Amino acid sequence: MRVLAFAAAAGLLSGCATSTVTLLNDEAGGPTGAVAVYDQDTGAEQGQLTAANTMARVGGKTVTVRPARGDRYADLMSRMPYPPRAYVLYFYEGTVQITEESKPVLEALRRAVTAETDVQIIGHTDTVGETEFNDKLSYDRAVEVRAALVKDGLPVENSRVVGRGERELRVPTADNVSESGNRRVEVILR
Incomplete structure (x- = not known):
């Protein structure tokens, strides 16, 4: 499987039974972003996550989405472009x-x-x-x-x-x- 991240999404779907994906949002309370997972052989969408604090079964694995908190992503967020x-x-x-x-x-x-x-x-x-x-x-x-x-x-x-x-x-x-x-x-x- 291949993970395609849109907006500011980070994560990894590996062989684990559960994976966590963090979707970053801007400090102004804007949209969270989204992650869509596609089958690399067929290109068919396996699932998507579009909101923080949600969970979905994607490709037989449970993926949990959580919002970014604290200083862990401060460096990444400081490099994000401002919204238009x-x-x-x-x-x-x-x-x-x-x-x-x-x-x-x-x-x-x-x-x-x-x-x-x-x-x-x-x-x-x-x-x-x-x-x-x-x-x-x-x-x-x-x-x-x-x-x-x-x-x-x-x-x-x-x-x-x-x-x-x-x-x-x-x-x-x-x-x-x-x-x-x-x-x-x-x-x-x-």
Whole structure:
């Protein structure tokens, strides 16, 4: 058998009758992670564990999952990447100008970004206007946000910019509807 660990899972399924697998979770109380066990010959899933303090029979063995506690995994946890952080900025209709309400979000974003931060910037629009116009506008909004972050020290190569136009509406609307909730840029920091 082969153990495939997703997220921060550690463990060993050996010839013992019972094996213990520790699933690490972030200190913010985020998801625990998961372990899936596959048969190496057939590739068929033998079982999976997706929550702390659970037990399952996997490949004829009992596997117990327990959360990581204490300092035993402190070194490993200190090397784990931070979970992605998301920021949303809103824009005035038909422009690349952020709303007054979004200025504090931009300031918080500027404080959060470092030279090592990986940044994904995704521009969006509402459904007012032609598709081509909205594609360009959404991209231009994302570029404006990146320019503000680069000005504050983010290396341009640490960012990816895309414009999604009106294809991923946060608030579903019909065509040619002005909806402020859709005029946005989503910034994801890793």
